[in-house]
Amino acid sequence: MTTDGWRPQAVALDIDGTLVDHDERISEAVVDAVARAAAQVPVILATGRSWMSTVPVAEVLGLQRGFVVVSNGARTVSYPDGEVVDERTFDPATVIASVREHAPNARMAVEEHDGGYRVTEPFPDGDLGGDAIRVVSDAELAPEPVTRLIIRDPDASEADFVELAERLGLHGVSYFVGWTAWLDIAPEGVDKSTGLKVALTQLGVDPAGLLAVGDGRNDIEMLTYAGLGVAMGAAPDEVKAAADEVTKSVQDDGVAAILNRWF
Numbered sequence: 001m002t003t004d005g006w007r008p009q010a011v012a013l014d015i016d017g018t019l020v021d022h023d024e025r026i027s028e029a030v031v032d033a034v035a036r037a038a039a040q041v042p043v044i045l046a047t048g049r050s051w052m053s054t055v056p057v058a059e060v061l062g063l064q065r066g067f068v069v070v071s072n073g074a075r076t077v078s079y080p081d082g083e084v085v086d087e088r089t090f091d092p093a094t095v096i097a098s099v100r101e102h103a104p105n106a107r108m109a110v111e112e113h114d115g116g117y118r119v120t121e122p123f124p125d126g127d128l129g130g131d132a133i134r135v136v137s138d139a140e141l142a143p144e145p146v147t148r149l150i151i152r153d154p155d156a157s158e159a160d161f162v163e164l165a166e167r168l169g170l171h172g173v174s175y176f177v178g179w180t181a182w183l184d185i186a187p188e189g190v191d192k193s194t195g196l197k198v199a200l201t202q203l204g205v206d207p208a209g210l211l212a213v214g215d216g217r218n219d220i221e222m223l224t225y226a227g228l229g230v231a232m233g234a235a236p237d238e239v240k241a242a243a244d245e246v247t248k249s250v251q252d253d254g255v256a257a258i259l260n261r262w263f
Helices: 028-038 051-061 093-102 158-168 192-203 217-225 237-242 254-259
Strands: 010-013 043-046 066-070 075-079 084-087 107-111 117-119 133-135 149-152 173-177 182-187 210-214 228-231
Touching: 010 028, 010 192, 028 043, 028 051, 028 254, 043 051, 043 192, 051 066, 051 075, 066 192, 075 192, 084 192, 093 149, 093 158, 158 173, 158 182, 173 217, 192 210, 192 217, 210 217, 210 254, 217 228, 217 237, 228 237
Parallel strands: 010 043, 010 210, 043 066, 117 133, 210 228
Antiparallel strands: 066 075, 075 084, 107 117, 107 149, 149 182, 173 182
């Protein structure tokens, strides 16, 4: 789209690889740019993280009252009070069984209602954001419907997990392959745009006025839903192809570069 005369009425920002680098840092330039934007329009964090691991980022950014979209769109939560405005769940039993058949060494996790996780075995340090983690058996992993199922194998590659997603024959769910050997399984038809629709309705903002910035495959639907979708410089090619334009990488303050155009 042409941005001549266009101005964002709301901003949606992915967190990891977009706002936060791989060392868990947010640059001062990005914090300042987000603060200027948030003083003028709603800024919505839209992330695969849980609510609990999203709150510290919102606090660093100094965000005031608004909404965050977490768990890849399965939960829309009002910030800072933590009220769940919308939640989508599914029964992962069939997927868990399929994972055990096709990737017996994979680790699995589901989010708990309090923001912690149940896991089949510990994940690498930092993977789950430091939330409360309980190790359980496969049978105890998902006794009730969940917002998402995470599959992780530190010994596999990103390409291995693209292939694994195909082998699993995932029907009736949505899925997103991460930049490492990471696979997020979500309720069917649920992605970040699901939560953003809820948030924008609450805010009275048309999606044509939304600026969205992200770097991952789980951002594709958000980028195409927004009036202007911007991919980070280090995003995979399919993410860049889905975006209207590409900004700099997270290391080069790509979010600040795009926000400084208007704010």
